[in-house]
Amino acid sequence: MGALSSRAAKLAAPIGVAATWLTTPAFATTSDISAADTAWMMVATALVLMMTIPGLALFYSGMVRKKNVLATMAQSLAAVTIISILWVAFGYSLVFVGDGPLLGTLDRWFLAGMTMDGVNPAAKTIPESLFMLYQMTFAIITVALVAGSVADRMRFSAYLMFSVGWFMFVYVPLAHWVWGRGFLGTMGVLDFAGGLVVHLSAGIGGLVAAKVMGRRYGYGTENLSPFDLSLAVAGTGLLWVGWFGFNGGSALAANSRAVMAITATHLAACAGALTWGAIEWTIRCKPSVLGMISGAVAGLGTITPASGFVAPWHGIVIGVIAGSMCFWACTWLKHRFKYDDSLDVFGVHGVGGMTGMLLAGVFATASIGGTSGLIEGNAGLLLVQLSGIVVTLAWSGGVTYLVLKLVSAFVPLRVSREQELEGLDISQHGEALQ
Amino acid sequence: MKRTEPALPKIIGNEGLTMKLVVAIIKPFKLDEVRQALTAIGVTGMTITEVKGYGRQKGHTEIYRGAEYVVNFLPKLRIEIAVPSNLADKAVDVITSSARTGQIGDGKIFVTPIDHALRIRTGETDGDAL
Numbered sequence: 239m240g241a242l243s244s245r246a247a248k249l250a251a252p253i254g255v256a257a258t259w260l261t262t263p264a265f266a267t268t269s270d271i272s273a274a275d276t277a278w279m280m281v282a283t284a285l286v287l288m289m290t291i292p293g294l295a296l297f298y299s300g301m302v303r304k305k306n307v308l309a310t311m312a313q314s315l316a317a318v319t320i321i322s323i324l325w326v327a328f329g330y331s332l333v334f335v336g337d338g339p340l341l342g343t344l345d346r347w348f349l350a351g352m353t354m355d356g357v358n359p360a361a362k363t364i365p366e367s368l369f370m371l372y373q374m375t376f377a378i379i380t381v382a383l384v385a386g387s388v389a390d391r392m393r394f395s396a397y398l399m400f401s402v403g404w405f406m407f408v409y410v411p412l413a414h415w416v417w418g419r420g421f422l423g424t425m426g427v428l429d430f431a432g433g434l435v436v437h438l439s440a441g442i443g444g445l446v447a448a449k450v451m452g453r454r455y456g457y458g459t460e461n462l463s464p465f466d467l468s469l470a471v472a473g474t475g476l477l478w479v480g481w482f483g484f485n486g487g488s489a490l491a492a493n494s495r496a497v498m499a500i501t502a503t504h505l506a507a508c509a510g511a512l513t514w515g516a517i518e519w520t521i522r523c524k525p526s527v528l529g530m531i532s533g534a535v536a537g538l539g540t541i542t543p544a545s546g547f548v549a550p551w552h553g554i555v556i557g558v559i560a561g562s563m564c565f566w567a568c569t570w571l572k573h574r575f576k577y578d579d580s581l582d583v584f585g586v587h588g589v590g591g592m593t594g595m596l597l598a599g600v601f602a603t604a605s606i607g608g609t610s611g612l613i614e615g616n617a618g619l620l621l622v623q624l625s626g627i628v629v630t631l632a633w634s635g636g637v638t639y640l641v642l643k644l645v646s647a648f649v650p651l652r653v654s655r656e657q658e659l660e661g662l663d664i665s666q667h668g669e670a671l672q
Numbered sequence: 673m674k675r676t677e678p679a680l681p682k683i684i685g686n687e688g689l690t691m692k693l694v695v696a697i698i699k700p701f702k703l704d705e706v707r708q709a710l711t712a713i714g715v716t717g718m719t720i721t722e723v724k725g726y727g728r729q730k731g732h733t734e735i736y737r738g739a740e741y742v743v744n745f746l747p748k749l750r751i752e753i754a755v756p757s758n759l760a761d762k763a764v765d766v767i768t769s770s771a772r773t774g775q776i777g778d779g780k781i782f783v784t785p786i787d788h789a790l791r792i793r794t795g796e797t798d799g800d801a802l
Contacts, residue, residue, distance in 0.1 A: 301736075461741040463734055528736055569738035582737060 271355065272363040278492035279364045279372055285483025286375035290314050290382050293480050297473030297535070298386050301528070301581050304465040305661025306390050307671055313389075313397055317382035320398065321405055325374040332410050334358055334373060337419035341411060360417075361490040372487060377413070380436045381405050384638075386581035387444030388651075390454050390462075391658050394666040396651045403641035404443060408634050412439050416626070427626035428602060428609060428619070430499065431488035433543025433594040434630045441588020442631050443638040445579060450642045451651055453578035455658055467528055474531040478507055481538045485545040498606055499545035502553030503538060506545075509557025510537020514565050529565075532586060536564035539590035544598035547607035556597050563593050592627050599623035689799035691786040692760035696751045697725065697779040698771040703749055709770040710753065713762050716802070721750045729777035748779060754786055754802055 295314035299307045321329070328347050335358075336343035346352060352366055361369045381401050385392070392400075413435045415422040422434070429435060456462060464470065485503040489496035514533025515525035540560030541553055548556070568585035579585060599620040602611030610616040642651060652658070657665035664670045698706060703720065710718065724745035731744040755763050764781055772778055791801040 461743065462739065463736055463741050463743075522735060526735065532737060572738050585737075 270362045271357065271365060272491070275361075275363040275491045275493075276365065276368060278496070279361075279368050279487060279490065282483035282487025283368065283372045283375055285480045286372070286379065286487065287318070289477050289480030289484065290375070290379045291318055293473050293476035294379060294382050295473070296469045297477060297531075298389060298470075298581055300466050300469030300471070300473060301464045302389050303462060303661070304671055305663055307465055307663065308669060309394065309662030309666050310385070310389055312394065312667060313385035313392075314382045316394075316398055317385070317401060318378050320401055321378045321381050322374055324402065324405055325370075325377050329377055329405065329410055330370045330373065333413045333418045334360060334369070338414075339421040339424070340415070341420075342414050342418050363491055369490070372490075373413075373417075376432060376436060376484075377405060377409055380409055380432070380440050383436070383440035383583060383587055384444045384447060387448040387579040387583040388451050389580040390662065391451060391580075391652050393650060393653050394662070396645050396649050399645045399648065400447075400641060400651075403644060404638060407641055408439055408443060408637045409435070412630060412633060415629070422626050422629060425625065426609075426619070426622050428547055428598045428607070428623065429543045429595065429626065430546035430598070430607070431485045431542045433540075433591045433598065434626050437539045437542060437587040437591030438595070438627065438630045439591075439634040441584045441586075441591055442635045444583030445577065445588060446635050446638040447642060448577050448579040448584070450639065453576075454580065455655060457578045464528070467531075471527060471531055474534055478504075478534060478538065481507070481542075485542060489546060495546055495606065498550065501550040502545045502548055502556075503541050505550055505553035506537040506541035506557035506560065507534045508537070509554045510534050510540070510561040510564075513537075513558045513561025517562065517565050532564065532568065532582070533561040536560045536586050536590045539587050540564075540594035540597070543591070543594045544601060547598055547603065547609060547611075548601040549603050549606060552597075552601040552603070556594065556601070559597065560590055560593055564589050595623045595627050596620065690757040691789060691798065691802065692755055692757050693784050693786050694751075694753050694755060694760060694763050694767070695782045695784070696767045696771065697723070697748050697781075698751060698767070699773065699777065699779060700747060700749045702771045702773070703751075705770040706751065706767055709766040710763060713766055714759065715753050715755060715763060717753070719752045721752075723748050723750045727777075727780065746777065754789060756799060756802065757785075 291314055295311040298314065299310040302310050326349055328344060331344050331346035332342045334342060335346045349370070352370070354365070356366045357364065358366045358369045381404060384404060385397065414420040416427060416429050416435050417423060427434070454462065481503055482500045486496040486500040489499055511530045511534040514536065515530045518529045519525040537557035537560045541556050544552065544556055564586050567589040568582045572579060572582070572585055598611065599622070600612045602609045602614070602616070602619060604610045604614060609619065611619050645651060653662060653665055661670065696706070707718065724747055726744055726746060729746065731742055731746060734741050734743055753763060760783055764783060767781055788798065789801040790797050
């Protein structure tokens with residue numbers, strides 16, 4: 239998606255002139271569709287969908303208590319089903335069709351006017367329907383990520399309403415600003431695969447949600463230890479592999495930039511896992527499996543905005559910094575401010591997203607992504623990245639709060655105390671693991 | 673066709689042999705050694721239960737990212753065997769030697785008298801029922 243901003247700049251003029259799309263297919267150019275790019279992007283789309291189901295569903299549900307496993311999986315499933323429909327209904331169109339600074343248009347609502355061979359100018363070598371599907375999987379996982387911070391206590395009906403509102407008012411505008419030729423992309427903010435749009439927005443949204451919802455009963459006094467970390471390890475493996483599609487696919491083509499992104503991604507995951515494990519080994523005498531998988535996901539989340547702009551060895555450095563920063567956030571920071579971010583969405587994705595955005599500003603390499611960062615003498619990029627972070631923190635944080643308040647006018651956000659103690663599986667879904 | 677049930681012997685074994693119930697709490701991974709040792713001295717059956725508890729070993733601390741939990745109750749196995757009184761000391765000896773690691777948390781053994789025993793299938797009592 240980083241390719242978007244540069245391509246968008248070239249395309250902005252002709253599209254702006256021919257802005258009478260209501261009757262004609264907007265981007266109908268059939269000549270450039272590449273079989274190779276299409277094949278890779280179909281695979282990448284499947285990989286990113288796999289990150290949510292079953293990747294994130296396993297990762298999250300392995301870390302909650304046994305009585306909440308199914309309810310946690312239900313949140314990932316709900317995100318897939320609801321967001322897919324909303325994406326087709328209006329999300330895709332508002333994000334990727336039209337290039338207003340704040341929002342796209344509704345010209346493609348319910349895919350109106352999308353043709354078999356049409357393309358989106360952001361990805362001219364693959365069918366527009368594939369571009370739409372690929373971007374759909376990002377919206378899905380972002381909404382599903384937020385659920386981790388309110389795990390163990392959110393009412394399912396409230397979660398569904400929150401997901402719809404959060405998608406409409408946080409994800410859609412933000413994705414347009416960064417990737418859809420909105421003002422952040424035009425400013426030159428580098429976010430290859432979603433450091434702002436996915437990780438920071440979900441992370442800060444999760445933090446606000448955790449604060450608004452309050453801590454779980456027994457937090458700090460009772461044993462809330464994970465049900466089955468082996469599920470979380472399996473989930474991490476699926477996320478890790480899926481991330482090749484997430485970051486590699488963000489090149490929107492089967493090219494060497496995609497491979498470069500995948501290389502940096504894999505190395506960052508490895509370095510993150512090693513770093514988190516090593517820190518635990520040093521200060522707690524034992525490297526935990528939860529620590530290693532947390533470090534891997536931290537590395538993956540942190541390299542996300544930078545992949546496609548940095549060299550492979552930068553991935554290792556970014557992974558080490560990611561493992562350290564996110565470890566600090568999940569241990570010290572969380573206790574210092576006493577918030578109950580159940581599955582550390584802010585600690586891993588929020589802090590990782592911010593760190594990755596800044597490191598993209600440091601390590602961006604012109605020969606890879608066409609943009610120079612601090613190391614190549616372009617200190618200004620760091621400032622641009624920082625402004626992207628500030629906008630995302632403010633927008634996602636503030637609007638998440640408003641959406642939660644709106645939902646709570648209709649239905650209580652939390653389940654009752656009895657239901658929480660009994661478990662969400664039985665109280666929300668009428669089933670339970672035996 | 674209704675079958676006539678055989679009359680059960682009377683369930684009072686005061687003329688029977690005296691018996692002991694040996695209850696041992698052991699580390700779970702020692703079960704097989706204990707079972708083999710007991711079989712070798714002629715103990716023909718046992719009941720085991722997965723239990724949790726603590727004694728001098730206390731619990732341990734588990735750390736999940738930033739969260740530390742003190743786990744007071746550790747998993748153990750509870751073995752119950754019923755033996756003729758003259759075999760009880762021997763049984764206690766072999767359980768002790770086979771379940772022992774020398775580390776804290778090896779477990780405990782309790783011996784209590786049994787008033788009566790009865791095999792449900794045949795109605796045999798006391799010594800005959802073991």
